[in-house]
Amino acid sequence: MSTATRHHFGVTPGGSEVGRWRLDNGRGVTADILTYGATLHGFAIDGAPLVLALPDLAAYAGRHPYLGAVVGRYANRIAHGRFELDGAAYALAANEGDTTLHGGPDGFDRRIWADEALDGGAVRLTLISPDGDQGFPGTLTASVTYSLDEHGVLSLDYEARTDLPTVVNLTNHAYFNLAGSDSVLGHELWVDADAYLPIDEAAIPFGPSISVAGTPFDLRVPRRIGDALKADDAQLAVAGGFDHCWLLPTTGRQPRRAARLADPVSGRWLEVWTTEPGVQVYTGNRLDGDPYPQYAGICLETQRLPNSPNEPAYPSSTLRPGEVYRSRTELRVG
Numbered sequence: 001m002s003t004a005t006r007h008h009f010g011v012t013p014g015g016s017e018v019g020r021w022r023l024d025n026g027r028g029v030t031a032d033i034l035t036y037g038a039t040l041h042g043f044a045i046d047g048a049p050l051v052l053a054l055p056d057l058a059a060y061a062g063r064h065p066y067l068g069a070v071v072g073r074y075a076n077r078i079a080h081g082r083f084e085l086d087g088a089a090y091a092l093a094a095n096e097g098d099t100t101l102h103g104g105p106d107g108f109d110r111r112i113w114a115d116e117a118l119d120g121g122a123v124r125l126t127l128i129s130p131d132g133d134q135g136f137p138g139t140l141t142a143s144v145t146y147s148l149d150e151h152g153v154l155s156l157d158y159e160a161r162t163d164l165p166t167v168v169n170l171t172n173h174a175y176f177n178l179a180g181s182d183s184v185l186g187h188e189l190w191v192d193a194d195a196y197l198p199i200d201e202a203a204i205p206f207g208p209s210i211s212v213a214g215t216p217f218d219l220r221v222p223r224r225i226g227d228a229l230k231a232d233d234a235q236l237a238v239a240g241g242f243d244h245c246w247l248l249p250t251t252g253r254q255p256r257r258a259a260r261l262a263d264p265v266s267g268r269w270l271e272v273w274t275t276e277p278g279v280q281v282y283t284g285n286r287l288d289g290d291p292y293p294q295y296a297g298i299c300l301e302t303q304r305l306p307n308s309p310n311e312p313a314y315p316s317s318t319l320r321p322g323e324v325y326r327s328r329t330e331l332r333v334g
Helices: 057-061 225-229 234-239
Strands: 003-011 017-024 029-034 040-045 082-085 088-091 114-118 122-129 140-148 153-162 188-191 243-247 256-262 269-274 278-282 299-303 325-333
Touching: 003 057, 003 114, 017 114, 017 122, 017 140, 029 140, 040 325, 188 225, 188 278, 234 243, 256 278, 256 299, 269 299
Parallel strands: none
Antiparallel strands: 003 017, 017 029, 029 040, 082 088, 114 122, 122 140, 140 153, 153 325, 188 256, 243 278, 256 269, 269 325, 278 299
16 A cells, blocks of 8 residues: 655745655656645656756755646746636736746745645645735636555646636646756657647637647657658747657546656656646747756646636636636546
C-alpha cells in the first residue's frame, strides 16, 4: 500500500510554514508535493526524476515559470484580461501584456494550500479564493487530491465550488523530462487529437480549430519533438515551438489516454490520461536558462480550452452555485 509522509520544506518571509508530502508506492515510484502552490516538486521511477524542480522554497517564491504548480483560478490565457458572464463585465489582473495568464500575477501557484492526509497514500490540498481575487467573481473553494497507487499511477483529482457564478480552469504545470538531460528534443510524443487551436501573436486562440493532418501538429503517430519543431510552419514560428491546445475526443467522465511521452534512450515513458477536453502542449520555448535552458522540459497541461470565457463555441468553463467542478488527470509511468 502507498504511504504519505509529511516533511518540513521551509518558511516563507511572512512566517508561514510550507510542507512537503512524499507519496511512495513501495514499488519504485514516488511523488513529492508542496503545500506552496500545491506543487508537484518531484516525481520519480526507480530514483530517476521525471519532472523539473527547484531546490528550495526561496526559489519557488521567486521568479520561475510555474514549475510543477497547480495554476488557477483560470489556467492558460484570457484575452485582454476581460470576460463577460451573465451580462456583467469583469476586469482581471493582467500579467502577460494585457493578457491574464494562469490566473494573474498572484495566482494559485503563489498560495499556501491547506493540507490533509487521506487513506491509501493520498493528500488533499485546499485553497479558498475570495470574491474579487485577481478580478474573478465569487468565493471559490478549490482542492486537488494527489494519490499514488500500487501500479505507479499518480492521480490528480480537482474539485471546486463557488457562491457566485464564475469561471474555473485548473491544471498542473509540471515540466516533464524523462532523460535527465538538458533537453526533451530527443523525446517522442504522441497526442490523441485530430485538431488544434491556432494562436495569434499574443498566444490567444483565434478562429475555428484546424486539422492536424499535414502539419507539424499531427502527433497521432509518435514523433521526435526536435524533428517536429524543425518544420517551416507559421504557427511554430509564432510560439517558438509548441504552445498550443490540442482538442481531445470526448468520452464522458472516465479518463482516456490523451498523450504519451517516451525517451528512447532510457526507455522511460509517461502517459497522460484525463477527463478534460484539451491538452496544452508547451515545449519550454521561453525557458531562458534561469534555472533551465530552452526545451529542457515539456508541459502536458490537461484543461478546459484557453480563453473559453470569451469563446461561446468552446466547452463552457462556467461554474455556478450548487454545481461542483470536477476534473481528473492520471500520470502513468514505466
